[in-house]
Amino acid sequence: MKGYKKYYTNKVLWYLLTLLVAVILNFLLPRLMPGNPVSAIAVRASKGMTDKTAIQKIYEEYAQTFGVNQPLYIQFFEFIKNLFKGNLGTSFTYYPRTVSDILSKSIGWTIALQLPAIIVGWLLGNVLGAVAAYVRGAWDKGILPFFLFLSNMPAFGMAILLQFYLGVYLKLFPTSLGYGYNMAPNMSLSFIGSVIYHYQLPFWSIVLITIGGQAIGMRSMSIYELNADYVKYSRFLGIEDRKIVKYVFRNAMLPQITGLALSLGTMVGGALVAEIIFSYPGLGTTLLTAITGRDYPLISGCTLIITIMVLIANLLVEILYGFIDPRVKANQQD
Amino acid sequence: MDLSTHELKQISKTDIGGGIIMKNMIKQVFHSSKFVIGFVIFIVLLCTIIFYPLLVTDDPLSMVGGLFYKPGTYVSVKDVAQTDQYTLKINTSSVKLQSISKADKESMASWLIKFGNVKKSEIDTNNIQSLVNLWLKNYNSSADQTGLLSAEKKQYVRLNDKINKLASNEDIYIAAKDKDGVLKSNAPIDSRSFVNTKDVLNKRTFILGTDNFGRDVLTELAAAMGTSLKIGLVAGIIATMLGLLLGLLAGYVGGTLDDFIMFITNIFTVIPSFILLVLISFSVGESARGVMLTASIIGITSWPWTTRSVRSQVISLRNRDHVNLSKLSGHSLPKIILTDILPYIASYVVMAFILQISSGILAEAQLSMLGLGPATTKVSTLGLMMNWAIANTAPLSGSWWAFLPVILAITLISFSLNLMNTGLDQVFNPQLRD
Numbered sequence: 001m002k003g004y005k006k007y008y009t010n011k012v013l014w015y016l017l018t019l020l021v022a023v024i025l026n027f028l029l030p031r032l033m034p035g036n037p038v039s040a041i042a043v044r045a046s047k048g049m050t051d052k053t054a055i056q057k058i059y060e061e062y063a064q065t066f067g068v069n070q071p072l073y074i075q076f077f078e079f080i081k082n083l084f085k086g087n088l089g090t091s092f093t094y095y096p097r098t099v100s101d102i103l104s105k106s107i108g109w110t111i112a113l114q115l116p117a118i119i120v121g122w123l124l125g126n127v128l129g130a131v132a133a134y135v136r137g138a139w140d141k142g143i144l145p146f147f148l149f150l151s152n153m154p155a156f157g158m159a160i161l162l163q164f165y166l167g168v169y170l171k172l173f174p175t176s177l178g179y180g181y182n183m184a185p186n187m188s189l190s191f192i193g194s195v196i197y198h199y200q201l202p203f204w205s206i207v208l209i210t211i212g213g214q215a216i217g218m219r220s221m222s223i224y225e226l227n228a229d230y231v232k233y234s235r236f237l238g239i240e241d242r243k244i245v246k247y248v249f250r251n252a253m254l255p256q257i258t259g260l261a262l263s264l265g266t267m268v269g270g271a272l273v274a275e276i277i278f279s280y281p282g283l284g285t286t287l288l289t290a291i292t293g294r295d296y297p298l299i300s301g302c303t304l305i306i307t308i309m310v311l312i313a314n315l316l317v318e319i320l321y322g323f324i325d326p327r328v329k330a331n332q333q334d
Numbered sequence: 335m336d337l338s339t340h341e342l343k344q345i346s347k348t349d350i351g352g353g354i355i356m357k358n359m360i361k362q363v364f365h366s367s368k369f370v371i372g373f374v375i376f377i378v379l380l381c382t383i384i385f386y387p388l389l390v391t392d393d394p395l396s397m398v399g400g401l402f403y404k405p406g407t408y409v410s411v412k413d414v415a416q417t418d419q420y421t422l423k424i425n426t427s428s429v430k431l432q433s434i435s436k437a438d439k440e441s442m443a444s445w446l447i448k449f450g451n452v453k454k455s456e457i458d459t460n461n462i463q464s465l466v467n468l469w470l471k472n473y474n475s476s477a478d479q480t481g482l483l484s485a486e487k488k489q490y491v492r493l494n495d496k497i498n499k500l501a502s503n504e505d506i507y508i509a510a511k512d513k514d515g516v517l518k519s520n521a522p523i524d525s526r527s528f529v530n531t532k533d534v535l536n537k538r539t540f541i542l543g544t545d546n547f548g549r550d551v552l553t554e555l556a557a558a559m560g561t562s563l564k565i566g567l568v569a570g571i572i573a574t575m576l577g578l579l580l581g582l583l584a585g586y587v588g589g590t591l592d593d594f595i596m597f598i599t600n601i602f603t604v605i606p607s608f609i610l611l612v613l614i615s616f617s618v619g620e621s622a623r624g625v626m627l628t629a630s631i632i633g634i635t636s637w638p639w640t641t642r643s644v645r646s647q648v649i650s651l652r653n654r655d656h657v658n659l660s661k662l663s664g665h666s667l668p669k670i671i672l673t674d675i676l677p678y679i680a681s682y683v684v685m686a687f688i689l690q691i692s693s694g695i696l697a698e699a700q701l702s703m704l705g706l707g708p709a710t711t712k713v714s715t716l717g718l719m720m721n722w723a724i725a726n727t728a729p730l731s732g733s734w735w736a737f738l739p740v741i742l743a744i745t746l747i748s749f750s751l752n753l754m755n756t757g758l759d760q761v762f763n764p765q766l767r768d
Contacts (some may be wrong), residue, residue: 008753018601025610030617152748154696156703156720157741164729164737175730262603266693269608272698277724291616291705300618303609310606 004329015315022307026300027079031072058092059126062296077245088304089297093289099301102286107305109178110282113199114271115313117206122260125214130249132215133222144215151212155270159205159277166201173201180280202278206271217259221252254325261317265310272306362761375750379559379743386556394557395714399544399727402733406543408535415508417534419527426525430500431462438493439701442469445490449477463666466501494569543735545719546726551735554714559743562695565629565708566747569627569694572633574687576639584641585648596645599638607635613696615706623709632697639693640686647679681762685755699744716744 070078082088088099128147132140150158167175179185180194225231225248234244275284283302290298322328363369378520387394398407431750446452450472458464475491482490505522512518531537551677584595602610614631615623651657651674660670695716701707702717703724719740728736 014600015604018604021601022605022609025605026613029610029613032617148752149745149749152692152752153741153745154699156700157744160724160729160737160741164734168729168732265604265606265608269606269700270696272608273703276703277729286544286706287612291612296616299612303613307605307609313605314604 004322007328007331008319011315011318011322015311019104019308019311022311023080023083023304024076024233026304026307027076028248030296031075043279059100061090077169084305088301090292091298092295093293093298099297102298102326103305106282109280109308110272110275111309113202113275113280113282114206114268117271118186118204118210118264118267119259120203121207121210122214122256125211126253126256128211128220129215129218130222130252133219133226134188134245140219144212144219147212148216149212151209153209155206155209156277158209159202159274162201162205163277174198175201176279178278198278202274202280205274205277206267210267213263214256214333215258218252218256221250221255225249225252254321257317257321257324261314261321264313264317268306268310268313337731339555341491342534359761361756366752366757368760372750372753372755372757376745376754379747380748382556382564383560383563386553390556392550392553395549395712397548397551398538399540399548401546401548402539402542402728402731402736403544403548404733405540405735407531407537407539409531409534413534414529415430415534417529418527419524421524421526422528424526427501427503428463431466433617434466434497434500436463438496439465441490441493442497446472448481449479469497470501498580521725542739543733545736546722549714551719551739554719555716555739555743558714558716558719558740559747561625561713562698562744563691563747565625565632565715566691566694566697567627568629569632569636569697570690571686572630573690573694574640574683575635576634576637577686578683579646580637580641581644582648582675585645586652586667586675588649588672592645595641599641599645602635603638603642607638608700610635611701612704612706613700620709623706625708625710625713625715628701628708629694630699632694632701636690636693636697640683640690643682643686644679647682648675651678681758685758685762688751688755688758692748693746695747716740720744 062181088103091097091102092100094102121267125147128139132144153161162173163175166172174180174197178195178198179191180198182322183191183194185191228251231244234247272282272284272287275282276288279285282307287299287302287306289295290302337490364373376541383406392398436459439462442465443457443459446457446468447454450468452468452472457468458516473490473494475487475494479487479490503525507522508517509519511515511582540550542555545551545554580595580599584592584599584615611631614635615628618627618631659669659676660674665673698707698715699720702715705721707717708715723733723740726736728734
């Protein structure tokens with residue numbers, strides 16, 4: 001257990017450092033652009049406005065959020081201080097709601113949608129890849145290539161296909177929103193039923209495009225392992241097939257977990273855009289509203305919270321990996 | 335081991351003549367069925383991009399039609415009236431009646447049985463002529479329709495209008511003004527008179543209909559595929575160059591430089607590139623965001639993968655005999671990298687480049703969906719086409735032609751590139767072969 005502690009402390013420290021870099025980028029990127037960022041953003045925010053005092057007010061509000069009159073490092077400490085207080089500023093499109101209030105409402109929807117969808121997609125993909133490697137035949141020549149084709153579709157593309165075919169054409173599922181438009185969030189059975197009903201299309205569109213990429217990785221890992229010396233030796237010893245398959249898949253699984261960690265960012269990005277198709281009340285739709293409304297504080301809040309989400313997910317995967325891979329344990333005990 | 339003898343053979347062959355190896359390699363690549371399928375799909379798409387504009391010279395962005403006109407050939411009504419007429423012995427009204435859908439027939443039958451005092455045995459839904467006759471005789475919107483919702487009643491009224499229009503035998507006249515300005519017509523149009531579409535001069539075919547601006551979707555799609563591919567290429571070149579440079583430095587020079595580059599690379603692998611794309615694209619501002627800038631932004635956010643794979647390849651090469659030999663011979667660093675390292679990792683770089691192109695095209699599509707794509711009205715990209723279709727709720731209005739072909743194009747480009755990549759991978763990594 002002692003060895004693990006060092007492993008995990010290292011991991012956590014590394015992720016904290018990455019988080020710091022992400023925060024710095026979130027702070028710095030909009031400020032690095034040529035020209036005065038505040039006036040540029042204020043001009044964009046006040047596009048179409050004629051009222052001079054209103055424009056002036058927007059400018060001042062931005063100048064205050066950015067604290068532009070101070071040197072960069074003071075601005076940064078101010079930014080960090082506010083961050084720790086959970087103060088991400090006030091949204092312009094949803095004025096006078098604060099950014100943290102809006103984000104706290106939508107983050108739950110995104111996590112509840114993406115976490116199960118990515119896990120289910122990953123699991124189904126691994127099973128398909130393993131079966132394709134072991135059974136071959138139609139699995140390897142028909143079903144796997146089909147899902148591989150689907151996995152090349154952007155997540156929003158799959159979302160549109162499902163929305164159009166199952167929602168608009170067959171009228172089996174609702175085409176938008178996270179729950180019935182005539183309901184208010186509560187804990188009643190009818191509300192939960194409505195949520196589950198609205199959940200299906202966004203959920204399956206993420207699952208369907210995740211399967212192929214995972215399956216092809218698992219397939220080649222399994223083939224590689226099936227040809228390994230230990231498998232030949234086990235066969236030679238007469239160990240039953242079921243047991244060998246178990247060993248093979250346990251070994252082939254490990255790189256798949258690392259692969260999941262590495263591709264999480266891409267998956268989350270794609271799934272966020274898919275949310276938009278269904279106007280799902282999550283972070284993706286919020287990000288779109290923020291961008292269309294040129295709502296800088298809300299965009300910044302969204303990107304920050306998404307980054308933190310992905311970092312935490314990555315850290316969790318790595319912690320899990322430490323438990324599963326005996327080599328990590330062995331390394332730490334040396 | 336096999337690998338090193340294989341390498342040695344390659345080295346000796348290179349000395350004899352690189353051409354033979356190159357030829358063999360290409361031959362091997364084209365033996366891989368995956369590569370060939372991907373290659374063929376890609377070439378077909380590329381030919382569409384290149385040759386379609388030569389055949390159809392219309393401006394892809396000219397707004398000829400209106401909001402989501404459905405696919406088909408549009409002929410000028412005035413031209414039809416003026417064109418020579420031919421008589422064909424075809425019963426036109428029965429064809430029109432055939433167009434009544436099965437669901438409509440069933441609801442007609444059920445209304446007639448429930449409210450029209452018609453016996454079930456009299457109704458034959460397969461004989462549309464008799465069904466329509468029964469309907470015309472018995473339907474009455476003011477009949478007692480107890481048990482029907484008002485929406486259903488209205489639906490029946492609409493159905494009745496439709497059937498009346500289809501079954502109508504009323505004469506239609508084409509009239510022209512004579513010298514005195516009085517409308518004059520010779521005779522009603524015979525229901526059996528036809529025009530030959532070849533005689534109609536003004537017509538336009540929209541194979542895939544029009545988009546929300548009234549642009550021809552197929553013409554626009556061919557142009558958009560070209561632009562998107564260009565974005566993918568530029569993004570891919572930038573990302574591959576950056577990744578190659580950093581990977582070579584980290585892998586070959588090693589030491590502190592390696593630690594530093596890998597530290598940065600690891601950080602940027604974990605921070606989602608999607609987020610960086612959004613932040614940079616938004617900060618750059620709408621006015622500056624052209625096609626090339628969008629491509630460059632995608633390029634500079636997607637190098638970490640290439641850096642990682644190039645670095646690991648270079649590390650495995652660094653201490654090979656031929657590299658050591660070069661070092662002992664006093665060759666300079668650029669020369670060693672160019673002649674002893676690069677040729678060996680070239681295949682990996684090509685594969686990484688192919689993947690970068692496909693992810694660049696996807697990234698553009700995603701950015702455009704968020705409204706952060708190229709902000710220009712002069713070109714169209716696959717992402718912008720999708721963005722407009724969704725912004726105008728094409729899926730909800732059933733205008734499939736505005737988005738299905740675009741999704742298919744994105745998927746096919748990405749699929750063909752990935753297939754080529756897998757095929758190459760199997761040729762260069764014999765362990766992956768089946």
